[in-house]
Amino acid sequence: MRILPALAQVHLLVTQVFMKKKRELKTLSLGSEPDTPEVPLLREFISAHRGIEADLTTFQMLRSCTAQQNAAIDEIAIGGKFCRSRLEEGLSWDDESGPHVYPDIMVADYSLLTRKGERVRSVHESPVVLPSCPSPDDEDAFAEMFHGFRQILRALRDIRVFGHIIHLYDPTPVELELVSGNKNLLFLHNPTLVSLEELLEHTSDLIIQSETIPFVDDLMDRFQVRTLILSDASEPALMDVLPYVDTDHLKVAGYGVGPEEEYWKKVKESAIIFV
Numbered sequence: 001m002r003i004l005p006a007l008a009q010v011h012l013l014v015t016q017v018f019m020k021k022k023r024e025l026k027t028l029s030l031g032s033e034p035d036t037p038e039v040p041l042l043r044e045f046i047s048a049h050r051g052i053e054a055d056l057t058t059f060q061m062l063r064s065c066t067a068q069q070n071a072a073i074d075e076i077a078i079g080g081k082f083c084r085s086r087l088e089e090g091l092s093w094d095d096e097s098g099p100h101v102y103p104d105i106m107v108a109d110y111s112l113l114t115r116k117g118e119r120v121r122s123v124h125e126s127p128v129v130l131p132s133c134p135s136p137d138d139e140d141a142f143a144e145m146f147h148g149f150r151q152i153l154r155a156l157r158d159i160r161v162f163g164h165i166i167h168l169y170d171p172t173p174v175e176l177e178l179v180s181g182n183k184n185l186l187f188l189h190n191p192t193l194v195s196l197e198e199l200l201e202h203t204s205d206l207i208i209q210s211e212t213i214p215f216v217d218d219l220m221d222r223f224q225v226r227t228l229i230l231s232d233a234s235e236p237a238l239m240d241v242l243p244y245v246d247t248d249h250l251k252v253a254g255y256g257v258g259p260e261e262e263y264w265k266k267v268k269e270s271a272i273i274f275v
Contacts, residue, residue, distance in 0.1 A: 022272065025252050027074045028254075029253065029255075031256075035260075045063075058112065067263075071265045073268065078122060078123060126179055127149045128171075166186050186203055209230070213230075232254055233252045235270070247273075252270055
C-alpha cells in the first residue's frame with residue numbers, strides 16, 4: 001500500500017519530463033587558455049604544417065580551433081591571454097610617433113584558420129594590458145592607441161575573420177566607447193552592476209556569469225538586451241535567466257582553461273535544456 005504513492009509520484013515526474021520540449025541553445029566561445037601540449041602533439045603539428053612559419057602560439061590556436069570544431073561549438077572564437085605576446089608585437093606606442101601597428105603576424109595566424117573556410121572570431125585583450133599603452137588621462141594618445149587596435153581588427157576582417165571577442169578588466173567609460181563596435185563582443189571580467197550598465201550603453205549583447213545573474217532583472221528592465229550570453233552555465237543558472245529572455249536570444253558560452261577537448265564538450269552538453 002505504501003508503494004503506490006511513490007509510484008504515482010514517479011509517474012508524474014516522468015510525465016512532466018516528456019511534456020517538456022528539448023531545446024538546444026546556441027553555443028559560443030569566448031576564447032581559451034590552453035594547457036601545455038605534449039611533445040608528440042607538437043611533432044604531429046610540425047609534420048602536418050611543414051613550410052609555414054609558426055610557433056607554439058600558432059599551434060595552440062590551431063589546437064583550440066580543432067577542439068571547438070570537434071565539440072560542434074556553434075560560434076568558434078580563437079585566442080585569449082596566451083596571445084598577449086601577439087598583441088604586444090602588433091601594437092605599441094611611442095611618445096614621439098604615436099601608435100606602431102604591425103598586424104602581419106596575427107594575420108598570418110588567423111589566415112591558417114580562415115583559408116579553409118572556417119567561420120571564426122578572433123579573441124583579444126583590450127590594449128590597456130600593453131606596457132606601452134598611454135594612460136586614459138591622456139585622452140588623445142589613448143584614443144590614438146585604440147585607433148591602432150581597430151586597424152588590426154580591420155586587417156583580420158580582411159582575411160574573413162567575422163568578428164572579435166574583446167576581454168576587458170575594470171574598463172573606464174572611455175575605454176568602453178573606444179572598443180565597442182558592431183563586430184565586437186565585449187566580455188567584462190569581474191563585472192559590477194555599474195560596469196554592466198556602462199557596457200549596455202554601447203551594446204545590446206550581454207555576456208554574464210552565474211554570479212551576476214542577480215543583476216539581470218534590473219538590467220533587462222532598463223536596457224534593450226538583444227542577446228543574453230551565459231558563460232559556464234549550469235542548468236539551474238539557465239532556469240534562472242529564462243524568465244527574462246526567449247530561448248532564441250539566449251546562448252551558452254565558455255572560456256576554455258586547460259585541456260580543451262573535454263571542456264568544450266561539456267559546454268555543448270550544458271546547452272541542452274528541457275522547458
